[in-house]
Amino acid sequence: MDAEQGGCLPTDDTDLEYRVKVTSKKDVTEQLNKYKKILETVFDGQPDVEEQIKRVLLQELLANFEAAVLDNVLVNGQRWEDAADAEEATDLDVLLDDTIVEAAWKRRVYPKRILPHVVHSLKAERKLLELYQNTVNPQEVVKNPDQENTMRDVSAAAPQLVKEAIQVMKSIPTVQRQAEGLCQILSTKPSHTTLEIHQDVFAHSGQADACLAVQEEAATGGYVPPIKKPVS
Numbered sequence: 728m729d730a731e732q733g734g735c736l737p738t739d740d741t742d743l744e745y746r747v748k749v750t751s752k753k754d755v756t757e758q759l760n761k762y763k764k765i766l767e768t769v770f771d772g773q774p775d776v777e778e779q780i781k782r783v784l785l786q787e788l789l790a791n792f793e794a795a796v797l798d799n800v801l802v803n804g805q806r807w808e809d810a811a812d813a814e815e816a817t818d819l820d821v822l823l824d825d826t827i828v829e830a831a832w833k834r835r836v837y838p839k840r841i842l843p844h845v846v847h848s849l850k851a852e853r854k855l856l857e858l859y860q861n862t863v864n865p866q867e868v869v870k871n872p873d874q875e876n877t878m879r880d881v882s883a884a885a886p887q888l889v890k891e892a893i894q895v896m897k898s899i900p901t902v903q904r905q906a907e908g909l910c911q912i913l914s915t916k917p918s919h920t921t922l923e924i925h926q927d928v929f930a931h932s933g934q935a936d937a938c939l940a941v942q943e944e945a946a947t948g949g950y951v952p953p954i955k956k957p958v959s
Contacts, residue, residue: 746800759793
């Protein structure tokens with residue numbers, strides 16, 4: 728009976744898998760960090776143990792705990808070391824930090840790499856410039872003394888000409904006002920009373936030509952003087 732019962736039990740325990748199967752390393756890491764924080768409080772409330780010893784024991788405890796957990800976990804059927812990280816850093820902040828670090832590294836390293844090439848290029852250009860020869864000999868320019876005298880006279884007379892031009896520009900408004908006043912005087916027509924006075928004066932003085940001119944001016948203005956009756 729005992730033999731029959733013993734035959735029903737499994738005889739080989741090596742085929743059984745006791746490790747926990749997971750699909751993501753991220754979840755395991757989060758849980759591991761969570762329980763690590765709990766284990767960090769194990770030595771609290773034990774004043775008899777020195778701080779240095781507590782620190783060493785705590786480090787060993789956390790390391791053993793992490794190693795035990797990772798050894799008893801299968802990620803997609805693979806051991807922790809063999810499993811690949813499926814999660815990629817897609818967070819924008821992480822990508823931005825990586826870009827900043829890469830740019831800073833390039834700014835620090837690339838100038839040192841480029842500098843030797845720049846120096847070599849400048850030296851090569853200098854050697855090429857030394858190989859060039861002047862195909863045309865430059866001629867000395869002879870100054871003309873008459874031209875120099877003319878330029879000197881013009882330069883000396885320029886300040887006085889500028890002053891005269893400024894004075895002319897300042898006098899233009901005055902001349903313009905005088906011209907406008909003269910135009911107003913010339914365009915003014917005599918009044919009827921003035922024409923009568925001129926007619927009487929020129930009639931008694933015997934200046935027929937002047938009287939005739941006054942009459943023509945009056946006729947042009949549309950004014951006909953009244954005919955005076957002779958005194959009896």
